[in-house]
Amino acid sequence: METLYHLDPKLTATQHLRIEGVSKSYPSANGTHVVLQDIHLEVRSGEFVCFIGHSGCGKTTLLNIVAGFTAPTQGEVTLNGLPVRRPGPDRMMVFQNYALLPWLTAYENIDLAVKSVYPQKTRQHRRQIVEEYLELVGLTPAAHKRPAQLSGGMKQRVAIARALAIRPEVLLLDEPFGALDAITKEELQDELLKIWRRHRLTVLMITHDIDEALYLADRVVMMTNGPAAHIGEIVEVPFPRPRRRSRLLENPQYYDLRNQVLDFLYTRFGQ
Secondary structure (H helix, E strand, O other): OOOOOOOOHHHHOOOEEEEEEEEEEEEEOOEEEEEEEEEEEEEEOOOEEEEEOOOOOOHHHHHHHHHOOOOOOEEEEEEOOEEOOOOOOOEEEEOOOOOOOOOOOHHHHHHHHHHHHOOOOOHHHHHHHHHHHHHHOOOHHHOOOOHHHOOHHHHHHHHHHHHHHOOOOEEEEEOOOOOOOHHHHHHHHHHHHHHHHHHOOEEEEEOOOHHHHHHHOOEEEEEOOOOOEOEEEEEEOOOOOOOOHHHHHOOHHHHHHHHHHHHHHHHHOOO
16 A cells, blocks of 8 residues: 655654753652753654663653653753644654553544544545554454454554554654563564664654663663663664564674663662
8 A cells, every 4th residue: 555644855864853951850748859850862863762771760751751741840852953842743652551542443543643633634535544554553454443352462553553644753652562472572573663664763662671672772772760860871782674583682792782781770770
């Protein structure tokens, strides 16, 4: 099926996401609670970045700031030079708990998102879009099933298709595979990489899985422990794409990088 959206190649070379001096704090009974402190990061267009760190280090808070769900206390996030002030269709979030409307079918969940963002499109055009993205994630046969009739992996495929159907520039993933079994998790990781290669989205993904981060990412951003968490180290992942798990596991450099992340998380910042 023909892809219904196309990015302008002149724009993709210059598009980028910048997180500049972002801090986030909340008032508490014991004074100000600082969640994030002075986060600086520039993400290249089409880059796949994974964030890893212990629970409570502000990873989800940072993703929510990029999404526009919450405002930073200090600093700014910009996309293509424009400040992020609120949620928008250029940034779409996929959650671990799927966030599907249970009374709607897979098709209807995706169609609702497309209709909300592109109200001017005809029903026929929306149907083309929804069918394209259902096919992309392998869910055409399950199009008219409700979430209760779908497995966890299928629900997450619907959530990913819904996010992609409005053609965002940035895809934000908050531990999307954390609740899935190992086999389904690996299948969806491979599906995600195929989608990413096809559309060249910029992806920011939270994970607790070191192997997942090294398999998927161009860079792994390691967060220090909270409160006042910040970026501790950034690991460049040098393995060429497309990647194969079997080849990675045979590469001594893979274990060097894995040990580097392990040392950061469990020796230097162990809880």
